[in-house]
Amino acid sequence: MTLFTSSRTFFLGGILAAGLSASVFAASPYEGRWALTLPNGGAGWLGIEETGGKLQGSILWGGGSVVPVQEVKVEGDTLKVIRLSKAKNPKTQAEEQVTETITAKATGDDLKLSTVKVKADGKEFAQGDFTGRRIAAIPAKPDLSKVKYGEPVTIFNGKDLSGWTLMNPQSDNGWSVVDGVLQNRVEKGKHHGNIRTDKEFEDFNLKLEVRTQEKSNSGIYLRGIYEVQVAETFGKPLDSHNMGALYSRITPSVAAEKAIGEWQTFDITLVDRHLTVILNGNTIIDNQPVLGCTGGAITSDETKPGPIYLQGDHTNIDFRNFMLRPVVK
Template sequence: MKYGTPEPLLDDDFPDKWTLVEGKEESGWTLRGGILSNRVVKEKGRRFGNVRTRAEYEDFRLTTDVRTLEGSNSGIYLRGRYEIQIAETFGKPLDSHNMGALYSRIVPAVAAEKPVGEWQKLEITLVDKHVTVVLNGQTLINNQPVLGCTGGALQSDESQPGPIMLQGDHTNIDYRNMVLQPVKKRD
């Protein structure tokens, strides 16, 4: 597979590249020193927003470092439709809600999580409707079919490109070094 020009998503152009999904929600997202942090306060009646790229993508490889905090529960939505679970699941039995799973659909093949507070390297490739997920150098999902949208999808038209969306309404999480490379189409 060949990839196009890498596009850094967490650089100084962050405000131009990302937006809250719903403008009326509170934002817990801040970018400082190349680290995108989400900090939320769980109180009745208070809701924090998800962020999404303004650009939309078709087939791509997304790489990022992620750091879970105590009780982290977040997600990276591919094309705004397919959630790769980001959660603090170190030491837990394999499950479709663990770090790197296709949420509620595909259980990771191995447990590759690091303990809370450590940076972890995540690589996700989405081509057509097949996903590969590599966490800390171990393949969790290998070119498996994505069978429909996961919960929380922005829209359900699977024939269209879509944004990268980061779930921000649950708990605290950190990302850095997020880079998207489009898959080059064959000539």
């Protein structure tokens, strides 16, 4: 998914990765990380921190990236988050500024929020109410040498799409199996869909192979929440939107992708909200904490098991040789 470019390293990692509880945040009841359920039911995320005596924030609104907001302030018992964006005037086609104000009130670990956008002419639109819940502190970093795995679970039989379901039944299905390869082929003018496993998982190790096509832009969603990026980025500078990144959250430590058309190996481990990604034999994300859902997640609730889902709504992509081993608690 390539909708917004930012390689910023987001905050709260040091504090929350240490496993401190939410009670540490004494300055404001709004500091911390919040899982959002947006007005349309989609998954979102809000992070608030204090830096130099001033509140700052970043937000994920459905798809795309985690991005900084313009302003964060608390008035009485109410949080206000200001976002600025651009929109085309339908009459003049000129870009005009849109100001969105999100207000929130906390009751313990729960948020009640509302949003409204204001056009340059002062007209309000896109009003909506939604909810949020404080995200629990990230557990301590797991010792992966002591993690035990169960027997492999078959998620792709190499013959057909048994065990996989198109996530939106109204979408065009570009997925098929050819010579043991799970491939997606898109056609101009059609809206192609993502697919997911019927089975759901908690923590696991997942191995697979992928082959990019021209301008490939896909993703492997872990538990339907966290996207490991799959993209044709060979030869490009390191970025949190490149091959193997946790989309817009964790930038690979090295560029390990191969050239277009070559089969590439992924070895992905998710344990206690910590992610390890080995791409083509190179560890590019090393047991790092995951601070929240990524764009396109089916839920912002990180406590739930979920499917493996593959993004197919953008471009052509090939997958094969899946092997998933669940963690044994």
